[in-house]
Amino acid sequence: MRGIPGNIERLLVGKPENGKTLQDFLAARVGLSRRAAKAIIDGRSVWVNRKCVWIAHHALHTGDTVEVPRAVVSAAKRQPGSDRTPKGTSAAPAGSGSARHIRVLVETPDYVVADKPSGVLSCGDPKSVEMLLRLQMHIPTLEAVHRLDRDTTGCLLLAKTHTAYNAAVEVFKTHSVKKVYYAIVAGRFPHAHETVNAPLDGKPAVSHITRETVSPDASFLKVRIETGRTNQIRRHLASIRFPILGDRTFGLKTARDPRLMSVNRQMLHAAELELPDPMRNLKEPLKAHSPLPADFRQCLRTFGMGK
Secondary structure (H helix, E strand, O other): OOOOOOOEEEEEOOHHHOOOEHHHHHHHHHOOOHHHHHHHHHOOOOEEOOEEOOOOOOEOOOOOEEEEEHHHHHHHHHOOOOOOOOOOOOOOOOOOOOOOOOEEEEEOOOEEEEEEOOOOOOOOOOOOHHHHHHHHHOOOOOEEOOOOOOOOEEEEEEEOOHHHHHHHHHHHHOOOOEEEEEEEEEOOOOOOEEEEEOOEOOEOOEEEEEEEEEOOOEEEEEEEEOOOOOOHHHHHHHHOOOOEOOOOOOOOOOOOOHHHHOOOOOOEEEEEEEEOOOOOOOOOOEEEEOOOOHHHHHHHHHOOOOO
16 A cells, blocks of 8 residues: 555455444454554554545445554554553664654653654654654554644644544644744845734734844744644745745745755744643643754755854
């Protein structure tokens, strides 16, 4: 199956199993409790006929192919919900091959904040941060609470249970989440501070921009967003004619300076994430910081804005 890790349990639905729910089928065929099978399905780790299915009562038919990573099944058998790789370990679980290691910035009993690398989806893909961390941490129920673009780096919040996921989603709806990004844009940004208040897709969208450093050809900006619309920062910056370097969708199409066109990926980094703990209601918020990645720092140096 395209894109799914190589060590996969592939199960063919036989005639006696026609009409069975995915939860019951998975529990019976791989030797799990119904609860553990549902947790794996809820965690979007199961594919039916090459499509990810996360509905436990999905009805199967004779000839259907059900696929699930063996490492996820093994983790569910060994850790019924609480055990996982010790904090700080860098070893990938058995069966994950040379899967990319994802750095964990913060871990609580209910949440993980990952340091998302570029070139990887947040979720919805077998090689996403969500899937890699499930295997790496032996927590098959991990769910990404929000998303970062494939090439955007930095703080990504994941919930360890579906209950924690729902709680975090409700907090995000209240706009009480502090999200700070850094961006490198084309052009010399003229203002120390500027706010872009421009609706996107018919919904309010507000971005607060602070100038950090400038050079003749590029600027280093800090952006705090009040809302989280799709591609909000990229679209807002492009709308005021300071597109993010390396952005192939909203960025520069041509430029006289070849450096502006040679940036390999969009220079956008989710540096800070802070929110009230959705599950514990503690005075101490859930807070994470991600340092600038190496390619971002190199881009700053290219334009004379970094050491």
